[in-house]
Amino acid sequence: MNKISGWLLFKVSKMGMEASEIILPRTGGKELRSQIRKQDENYINLMEKSRTMMKSDGQQPAGVSGGTQRMLSGAVKMATFLQHDPHHIAELMVRGTTMGILKMTEAMNHTPDCDNRTKRFAEDYIHGEEQNIDRLKRFL
Numbered sequence: 001m002n003k004i005s006g007w008l009l010f011k012v013s014k015m016g017m018e019a020s021e022i023i024l025p026r027t028g029g030k031e032l033r034s035q036i037r038k039q040d041e042n043y044i045n046l047m048e049k050s051r052t053m054m055k056s057d058g059q060q061p062a063g064v065s066g067g068t069q070r071m072l073s074g075a076v077k078m079a080t081f082l083q084h085d086p087h088h089i090a091e092l093m094v095r096g097t098t099m100g101i102l103k104m105t106e107a108m109n110h111t112p113d114c115d116n117r118t119k120r121f122a123e124d125y126i127h128g129e130e131q132n133i134d135r136l137k138r139f140l
Contacts, residue, residue, distance in 0.1 A: 010051060014043070015068075017040055019096050020040040024036050027086070031139075046125055091140060093136050
């Protein structure tokens with residue numbers, strides 16, 4: 001069970017950023033590349049906001065483990081090795097985005113006493129990711 005925290009917000013946004021940066025060079029199509037760049041920028045902004053929030057709470061943000069990073073990189077490279085058309089890339093992005101929404105929603109459901117600031121960040125993250133999925137749908 002995950003609890004919502006600045007660390008979880010940092011982790012989810014960092015994973016999204018890393019995934020989008022791995023997949024971007026394998027992406028064809030100007031419009032899809034633009035969408036993925038926008039998502040990457042959103043992940044970087046959320047990561048910085050969560051880092052600031054953690055520091056104000058006396059916490060130090062930690063990166064994602066090396067093993068997790070290698071698994072992510074390997075999974076994206078394998079999934080795009082033979083198939084890298086816009087439809088497939090958009091599908092991968094929707095799946096990854098959905099995973100982030102699920103993690104954050106689960107955390108929110110298990111942390112009813114979460115402070116308003118953290119809850120607002122989590123809700124903003126979910127809303128932004130839902131918008132990203134809506135924008136990616138046209139490439140499916």
